[in-house]
Amino acid sequence: xxxxxxxxxxxxxxxxxxxxxxxxxxxxxxxxxxxxxxxxxxxxxxxxxxxxxxxxxxxxxxxxxxxxxxxxxxxxxxxxxxxxxxxxxxxxxxxxxxxxxxxxxxxxxxxxxxxxxxxxxxxxxxxxxxxxxxxxxxxxxxxxxxxxxxxxxxxxxxxxxxxxxxxxxxxxxxxxxxxxxxxxxxxxxxxxxxxxxxxxxxxxxxxxxxxxxxxxxxxxxxxxxxxxxxxxxxxxxxxxxxxxxxxxxxxxxxxxxxxxxxxxxxxxxxxxxxxxxxxxxxxxxxxxxxxxxxxxxxxxxxxxxxxxxxxxxxxxxxxxxxxxxxxxxxxxxxxxxxxxxxxxxxxxxxxxxxxxxxxxxxxxxxxxxxxxxxxxxxxxxxxxxxxxxxxxxxxxxxxxxxxxxxxxxxxxxxxxxxxxxxxxxxxxxxxxxxxxxxxxxxxxxxxxxxxxxxxxxxxxxxxx
Numbered sequence: 001x002x003x004x005x006x007x008x009x010x011x012x013x014x015x016x017x018x019x020x021x022x023x024x025x026x027x028x029x030x031x032x033x034x035x036x037x038x039x040x041x042x043x044x045x046x047x048x049x050x051x052x053x054x055x056x057x058x059x060x061x062x063x064x065x066x067x068x069x070x071x072x073x074x075x076x077x078x079x080x081x082x083x084x085x086x087x088x089x090x091x092x093x094x095x096x097x098x099x100x101x102x103x104x105x106x107x108x109x110x111x112x113x114x115x116x117x118x119x120x121x122x123x124x125x126x127x128x129x130x131x132x133x134x135x136x137x138x139x140x141x142x143x144x145x146x147x148x149x150x151x152x153x154x155x156x157x158x159x160x161x162x163x164x165x166x167x168x169x170x171x172x173x174x175x176x177x178x179x180x181x182x183x184x185x186x187x188x189x190x191x192x193x194x195x196x197x198x199x200x201x202x203x204x205x206x207x208x209x210x211x212x213x214x215x216x217x218x219x220x221x222x223x224x225x226x227x228x229x230x231x232x233x234x235x236x237x238x239x240x241x242x243x244x245x246x247x248x249x250x251x252x253x254x255x256x257x258x259x260x261x262x263x264x265x266x267x268x269x270x271x272x273x274x275x276x277x278x279x280x281x282x283x284x285x286x287x288x289x290x291x292x293x294x295x296x297x298x299x300x301x302x303x304x305x306x307x308x309x310x311x312x313x314x315x316x317x318x319x320x321x322x323x324x325x326x327x328x329x330x331x332x333x334x335x336x337x338x339x340x341x342x343x344x345x346x347x348x349x350x351x352x353x354x355x356x357x358x359x360x361x362x363x364x365x366x367x368x369x370x371x372x373x374x375x376x377x378x379x380x381x382x383x384x385x386x387x388x389x390x391x392x393x394x395x396x397x398x399x400x401x402x403x404x405x406x407x408x409x410x411x412x413x414x415x416x417x418x419x420x421x422x423x424x425x426x427x428x429x430x431x432x433x434x435x436x437x438x439x440x441x442x443x444x445x446x447x448x449x450x451x452x453x454x455x456x457x458x459x460x461x462x463x464x
Contacts, residue, residue: 002108004030007122007131009114009273010138012039013314014304016097017321018135019107021329029107030131032114032124037098039139040306041314044159047093049182050345051086052162056189057347067384077191079167086162116274119298135324136280136288136296136303138273140266140312145174148234153242155235156261158183168192168259172244174232175263176203178344181215183261184224185346195225195255197232197246204344207405208357211350214388214407218346227253235260268307283309292334293327294320310335313342341419343412348374348388351415354403354422357393361456366396369455370448374408379439385409392418392448393455399427410441417442 005027008015015031022029036043065072101109112125121130142157144150156164158179171187173180176198188194196219202212203219203226220226227248234245241258268286275282280296280303281289287309294302294310302324305317319338326333344350360367375386388408395402404418421431428449436443 001121001128001130002030003130004028004108005132006030007129007134008032009122009134009136010039010269010305010307011037011097011101012137012139012305013041013317014135014137014321015039017318018137018304018325019101019104021325023104023106026106029104030110030124030129031101031107032110032112032122032129034111034113036094037101038094039137040159041317042090042093042097044162046314048086048090048162049158049186051089052082052186053182053345053347055082055085056186060189060347064384077167079190080165082190083162083165113272115272116277119278120300122274132300133328134301136270136273136301136307137305137317138269138307140268140306142262143265143267144262145232145264147174147232149236150262153235153237153260156259158261158263161259161261164259168257170195170241170257171259171261172242172255172257173197173261173263174244175261175265176200176226177263177265178204180261180263181219182345183263184219185222188219188222188224193257194223195227195257197227197230197244197255199229199231201228206356207350207352208391210389211391211405211407215344215346215350218348218387227255266306266312268309270307285309290335292336294324294335295327311338311340315341339419339422341415343415345412348385348407348409349412351406351411351413352404353415353419354401355393356403356405357391357455360393360402364395364397364402367402367455368394368396368452370394370450370452372444372448372451374441377408377441377444379441379443380409382439383409390414390445390448392445392452394428394449394452396454399429400425401428401431408441414442414445417445 006022007030009032011033059075062072062075101107110124114122114124117123121128167190170193173184173196176196181203184194184196203215204212230246230248233247236243242260244255246253270282270286270288279298283289288303288307290296290303290308294304296303304320306312323333339354341353370392372390374380374388380386391405393402401422406414432446432449434446
């Protein structure tokens with residue numbers, strides 16, 4: 001048996017943040033990773049997919065030459081070159097973290113599966129490792145829905161799709177959440193035919209209807225076919241492709257395609273790490289239950305990142321690590337202090353922070369709303385990027401921002417300003433007084449408040 005001050009199980013994004021501080025202490029550290037170093041973000045999440053988003057946007061912009069006064073001719077897409085660029089970027093990120101771990105004297109790296117054998121001991125590669133502090137950072141994996149015949153075909157998930165060496169001719173996507181929507185636009189811009197199957201009546205059901213409607217228009221305007229209220233019931237091989245059977249409002253339809261991508265959510269990697277040998281509890285979905293400081297029910301064991309169900313993003317995983325480090329080294333951060341923020345990396349992107357309108361109306365009695373279409377923002381006009389809208393939600397009693405949605409060019413960057421405002425407790429009356437650089441997208445955000453009114457009074461479109 002080997003004894004360590006710290007054992008990190010899994011190398012997702014929380015691991016790097018933990019290690020930066022723990023290495024400074026000189027404590028002994030064990031890192032266990034059975035798969036690729038870096039977790040989902042580096043290997044099949046943020047890093048590679050945003051590389052694809054960049055390539056897809058470049059292709060799209062090259063085809064818009066007439067709008068900007070030039071002719072580029074027919075754009076020839078080289079999918080092999082696109083994936084080579086993506087792989088170079090993610091491999092560099094992966095190797096950077098791996099080299100750092102391997103070259104640090106106080107860290108032992110175990111590249112086999114790790115699992116608990118008792119409350120404070122794990123086994124990896126035939127070695128038992130006992131830890132004073134243990135950090136579970138095992139992440140999530142794609143959920144595979146129950147579809148008849150699914151095991152008889154070579155389906156894709158969000159990771160396998162990135163390993164294709166040829167562009168799909170016709171990509172069928174089951175799932176209209178964030179992953180499905182991003183991939184739909186990416187592969188349509190690469191030249192694939194794309195059909196998306198969504199079980200509910202709108203894309204990304206957690207979003208407000210006007211935002212989801214804007215995303216729908218974006219995809220369909222670019223040639224993506226979308227089936228709503230549709231459930232995938234069966235899939236069969238068909239020549240070199242597949243046939244997907246769907247039930248849409250009680251009627252069966254058959255769609256033929258070359259590839260099938262399953263994008264119906266993710267499930268936690270908690271069932272095979274020996275939690276039954278500890279006091280650690282999970283919820284009915286398998287997410288490890290934690291308190292406000294990421295502590296499990298087992299003393300000395302923390303759960304960080306996607307596996308604890310408190311956030312499914314790299315930035316929340318990093319913040320989990322900061323919360324744990326604060327707890328260990330006299331800080332004050334906690335999960336309950338965190339304001340939800342994320343982006344959908346379509347082009348244009350959606351940035352979201354805090355509550356949606358429907359969430360705000362459920363929790364506050366006096367919700368005010370201010371909106372502005374991007375067609376009324378000068379900088380957007382100058383860039384010919386007038387699709388989208390900005391929406392701010394305000395508590396009419398406290399004058400504090402409850403949430404914001406920025407669907408439009410640079411929305412993924414502008415949204416961070418509202419996160420800072422909300423975190424700092426800045427009242428809208430003070431935000432309205434700030435002077436921002438002209439001409440920019442963000443400069444118009446304070447002026448949106450001039451049109452504020454009671455939320456829920458009328459149904460608005462982004463062109464109101």
